[in-house]
Amino acid sequence: MKLSMRWYGKDDHVKLSQIKQIPGIKGIVSAIYNIPPGEVWPFTEIQALKKEINDHGFNFDTVESVPVHEEIKLGLKTRDRYITNFISNLKNLSRAGIKTVCYNFMPVFDWTRTEIAYNLADGSQTLIYNDEQIKKTDPINEPFTLPGWDASYQQTELKNLLQKYQTLDQEKLWTNLEYFLKAVVPAAEKYDIQLAIHPDDPPWSIFGLPRIITNQSNLRRLINLVPSPSNGLAICTGSLGVNPDNNLIEIIREFGGMNKIFFMHVRNVKKLGPKSFYESAHPNENGSLNIVGIMKALYEVNFTGTLRPDHGRMIWGESGKPGYGLYDRALGASYLLGIWASLSN
Numbered sequence: 001m002k003l004s005m006r007w008y009g010k011d012d013h014v015k016l017s018q019i020k021q022i023p024g025i026k027g028i029v030s031a032i033y034n035i036p037p038g039e040v041w042p043f044t045e046i047q048a049l050k051k052e053i054n055d056h057g058f059n060f061d062t063v064e065s066v067p068v069h070e071e072i073k074l075g076l077k078t079r080d081r082y083i084t085n086f087i088s089n090l091k092n093l094s095r096a097g098i099k100t101v102c103y104n105f106m107p108v109f110d111w112t113r114t115e116i117a118y119n120l121a122d123g124s125q126t127l128i129y130n131d132e133q134i135k136k137t138d139p140i141n142e143p144f145t146l147p148g149w150d151a152s153y154q155q156t157e158l159k160n161l162l163q164k165y166q167t168l169d170q171e172k173l174w175t176n177l178e179y180f181l182k183a184v185v186p187a188a189e190k191y192d193i194q195l196a197i198h199p200d201d202p203p204w205s206i207f208g209l210p211r212i213i214t215n216q217s218n219l220r221r222l223i224n225l226v227p228s229p230s231n232g233l234a235i236c237t238g239s240l241g242v243n244p245d246n247n248l249i250e251i252i253r254e255f256g257g258m259n260k261i262f263f264m265h266v267r268n269v270k271k272l273g274p275k276s277f278y279e280s281a282h283p284n285e286n287g288s289l290n291i292v293g294i295m296k297a298l299y300e301v302n303f304t305g306t307l308r309p310d311h312g313r314m315i316w317g318e319s320g321k322p323g324y325g326l327y328d329r330a331l332g333a334s335y336l337l338g339i340w341a342s343l344s345n
């Protein structure tokens with residue numbers, strides 16, 4: 001396993017020189033963030049990003065994420081232009097030596113939380129999700145005010161987009177995902193890239209929008225949709241793990257055993273009730289997931305891909321991008337490194 005950290009580029013409040021001081025970090029996971037979703041990332045920008053990461057002594061072979069344009073998820077006639085652009089991105093990333101590309105297929109909203117600075121008893125702040133609160137939010141008919149959501153849409157644009165999704169059910173979303181994969185997977189094979197789909201976070205429908213990358217049988221369906229060594233998974237323990245029906249150790253054994261896990265996000269969550277949770281510190285004793293068991297399962301399937309601590313809390317007075325502070329993710333990385341060391345010695 002290649003222990004890595006996510007980095008948001010020059011605008012990140014966390015610097016590569018700081019990540020360099022965290023023991024055991026070998027790689028950086030990043031992306032080009034200043035290009036609108038669906039457009040082509042200029043090769044020169046990818047190259048410059050790679051150079052900066054490499055100059056700090058880190059590997060850069062995993063990109064998170066290349067956005068999938070909404071017209072692809074909606075299955076509109078105009079989607080082919082965006083699929084062509086996605087393939088151009090794979091080509092450019094491959095030229096720069098990228099081996100793994102993460103993406104997701106969540107309609108409109110990426111990860112969703114109801115509070116981004118919930119105070120825990122120890123004085124730290126974390127992200128929290130409460131489904132009752134989500135159910136009370138009506139983004140079509142009321143001004144939308146979910147915390148932490150990047151307001152890249154104007155209110156009327158968002159309303160129009162959500163209205164387009166009103167007739168799209170889960171099966172139609174599967175059909176659109178299949179169309180997308182049938183176009184991009186052969187290109188990924190050609191460019192020697194592993195496509196890793198990130199599970200939906202949280203793994204259930206929100207605001208009436210369909211979500212399909214949610215559990216073990218749907219992960220199996222995804223793999224069988226377009227069988228290829230380039231079609232696989234990013235397993236995010238915190239995303240899948242909030243549904244008590246998802247057994248992460250079984251999931252890792254099944255898909256890791258088939259070499260279908262291309263990328264790992266490891267974090268813990270504390271379940272507070274049905275569809276309610278907060279993001280806890282990484283250790284087993286702080287959350288509801290068996291992080292030690294998860295790492296052991298990865299070790300047993302001989303996982304060799306990129307693995308990163310996922311979100312962390314805000315501790316020691318740090319402020320910055322919610323979930324992506326330096327300190328708690330560094331503690332998480334050390335915990336994961338320690339478990340791995342004990343398994344391999």
Ligand SMILES: [Mn+2]
Binds near residue numbers: 236239265310
């Ligand atoms: Mn994740």
